[in-house]
Amino acid sequence: MxxxxxxxxxxxxxxxxxxxxxxxxxxxxxxxxxxxxxxxxxxxxxxxxxxxxxxxxxxxxxxxxxxxxxxxxxxxxxxxxxxxxxxxxxxxxxxxxxxxxxxxxxxxxxxxxxxxxxxxxxxxxxxxxxxxxxxxxxxxxxxxxxxxxxxxxxxxxxxxxxxxxxxxxxxxxxxxxxxxxxxxxxxxxxxxxxxxxxxxxxxxxxxxxxxxxxxxEEAPLNRVEARDPALGLITDGVAYLHAAEAAPTASVLKLGLVHPLPLEKLRRFAASVERCVVVEEGDPVIADALRAAGIAVESKPEMYRFGELDVARVRRIVARDTSPEPAPPRGKPPELCPACPYHAAYAALKKLDCIVAGDIGCYSLGALQPYQAMDTCVAMGAALGVGLGLRHALPPEQARRVVSVIGDSTFVHSGITGLAEAVYNPPPTGHVVLVLDNGTTAMTGQQEHPGTGRTLDHAPTAQLSIERLAEAMGVPSVTVFDAFADPAGFERLLAERLAAPTLSVIVARRPCILAAADIRKWEKAGAERRAAQACLAQAEE
Missing domain, CATH: 3.40.50.970 (Thiamin diphosphate (ThDP)-binding fold, Pyr/PP domains)
Structure with missing residues (x-):
């Protein structure tokens, strides 16, 4: 090494x-x-x-x-x-x-x-x-x-x-x-x-x-760097590096353990400097705890609670500068890949004017141009519960337009209990659950999940079947469809399911374009491994 x-x-x-x-x-x-x-x-x-x-x-x-x-x-x-x-x-x-x-x-x-x-x-x-x-x-x-x-x-x-x-x-x-x-x-x-x-x-x-x-109180991971007593900074995490550059002459108490706090050490440090400022990223967690303990410190102004800190922002905090910050440069909005299999699904959702309860994943980008075909996105798995709530609350003509859209990894993560709710408490108008199955956890970099049939290192393992699970849970209508291969057929299928007063699950299945080549490689390797294991088992018999 x-x-x-x-x-x-x-x-x-x-x-x-x-x-x-x-x-x-x-x-x-x-x-x-x-x-x-x-x-x-x-x-x-x-x-x-x-x-x-x-x-x-x-x-x-x-x-x-x-x-x-x-x-x-x-x-x-x-x-x-x-x-x-x-x-x-x-x-x-x-x-x-x-x-x-x-x-x-x-x-x-x-x-x-x-x-x-x-x-x-x-x-x-x-x-x-x-x-x-x-x-x-x-x-x-x-x-x-x-x-x-x-x-x-x-x-x-x-x-x-x-x-x-x-x-x-x-x-x-x-x-x-x-x-x-x-x-x-x-x-x-x-x-x-x-x-x-x-x-x-x-x-x-x-x-x-x-x-x-x-x-x-004495642990070395909470350390004092004594310098100019005119200014003392209490800080933790990456904010320490920003503070060290923004105020190089200031005395610093750098925390490695942020709970429970070494209050007496912090009290002595605050008393040793003329002005003591807590520089922390996020909420004023440390500042609030110190002030509750009667330690005289300054917290950052509320405007610095949002977003990451950097050297320039820490300098502004130290200077008590609350003037408007420069607007960040506008970046290019994210968008679905040009060959993403979700395009056909969102085109149909938009054309049919669906009310879409969405979820977390690449398909969240369906909320943006050109489709703007997602109306809610709250938390992993929330698409089903939110969609069901809308179905229960809206008048029938609106309720029949509600679709819950969720990805394959997210469905396994926390959508299964939502589907159980749909079976247990079905809305009068029925409901449509659209599972966009691209065979991977795409948003975070094409990781595996129980529905892919591969482990973290892409070795073959048992595969959870979304459609068979839905059938076993009692969903009366379950369909697997490649929307990318037949957009018109998918639109007809979705319109038919929206008109039906029953619960239905549509699994729109096609591999993520970024992962497709790797998926083929891993599936081939898995097939070869299974064949080799079968030959070995036969030889042992």
Whole structure:
């Protein structure tokens, strides 16, 4: 291994996980976190895509109950999906290490919101670490493992788009720990969270957090850089690098652990400078906590809560400049690929004047020109529930125009329960669910999912059939159709289903144009592997 490597933050986390002997990495692809598990797999780590983030966290939690080290990755909105097990996992704790990466997206480069997931650590009662660059992402991962194993808690590892994707030199440790063998020890009182067990578990959690806060007072990951006492900056994550360039003479307290906070260390630092400003990206999480503790600090003006920080914006914060910021240059709007198989579907939706409850994926671009054929887009899987709600609420002549549009990966992620709702509580006018199946998780870079029949490394596995699942759930009308090959036929089919007072699912299936060649290659390799396995089995008989 070379002394230094040029790595992104995502790649640095993957290298750290590999070197730390993580036995299992699992997650759901979502920018800016996707490359972590892909890089971990390429290094030789055991990595797998889960159907959604909740399942990924539960799998990682089970592995950590089994005394091994586990990594779970997702983008920030994915933690919303995984929040249910996350909060209770703080009570149960873990036996091995469990590191949960939340990759936030300030500025919404590829997201529907810019929530600040440091708040999840506070709400759930979990330690939160935040690296500033790739080297620190590598180093702090080992700290996360240490904290998790020492206090038997999951650790939230918060990254942001800039840290995930920016590359810098990383000096790895140069040695790898072998993944530990798993073992299970029964602990019913500690892991079965019925109320009689959960009440004392909550008290144990708060005691652990108090211990971590005391440890954080002297921990080297929270460090003071004493310079000019006229100005002190308290900062975390990538904002530290911006602050260091924007105000090079200022004293700085750089936080690596952002929850629980080392309040006494912060109090002493604030008292040591004439003016103390908190420079943080996203919500004023640290500033609010310090002011609630009676520590005199300035928070950034509200206008800097939105989008990413950079050196120029930090200079404005320090200068208390609240004048209007220059408008960013206009970029080229995104659009569907010219040969995208979704074009025919959106042309028909637009022509038939459908009310489209949409979802998250490449097909979200159908909301833009030239189609403008998507009316709602809320969250993964919401197309079905929102579409059903519209069907229930609207007068019949409008209700019959409502279509739920969802992609194949998103359907597996969180659309199945929506389809169960459609079967269980069908609207009087029926409903049409259009699954745009391009054979991949296209938006995040052509990753696999249970409906592709291939694992994270593209090896063949069991394949979930969307149409057979719909039939098994009791959908009376299920059709698979290639809209790209027969646009006119698809339009007729869609019009027919809209007029029918029953629930119907249309699977518009054609491979993503960007992934089609690779899909053919992987399918051929899979067929050859299965043939070889069959020959070997026959020879053994």
């Amino acid at each position: 070379p002394d230094q490597q040029l790595l992104s933050g995502d790649e640095a986390v993957a290298h750290a996980a590999f070197d730390a002997g993580v036995a299992l990495g699992t997650g759901y692809p979502g920018t800016p976190s996707t490359e972590i598990l892909e890089a971990f797999s390429a290094l030789g780590g055991r990595a797998q895509w889960a159907p959604n983030e909740k399942v990924a966290l539960e799998v990682g939690l089970g592995a950590a109950y089994g005394a091994v080290r586990a990594l779970v990755t997702m983008k920030h909105v994915g933690l919303n999906v995984a929040a249910d097990p996350l909060f209770t996992a703080a009570y149960t704790g873990v036996t091995g290490a469990l590191v949960v990466v939340s990759a936030d997206d300030p500025g919404m480069s590829s997201s529907q919101n810019e929530q600040d997931n440091r708040r999840y650590g506070i709400a759930a009662g979990l330690p939160v670490l935040e690296p500033a660059d790739a080297q620190e992402a590598y180093d702090l991962f080992f700290t996360a493992v240490e904290l998790s194993e020492r206090w038997k808690l999951p650790v939230l590892f918060r990254m942001t788009t800039r840290v995930c994707h920016a590359k810098s030199l990383v000096r790895p440790r140069g040695r790898r720990e072998t993944p530990r063998p798993g073992h299970f020890e029964r602990d019913i009182a500690g892991r079965v969270m019925i109320p009689s067990n959960a009440r004392p578990a909550h008290r144990r959690l708060r005691a652990k957090l108090a211990e971590i806060a005391a440890w954080a």
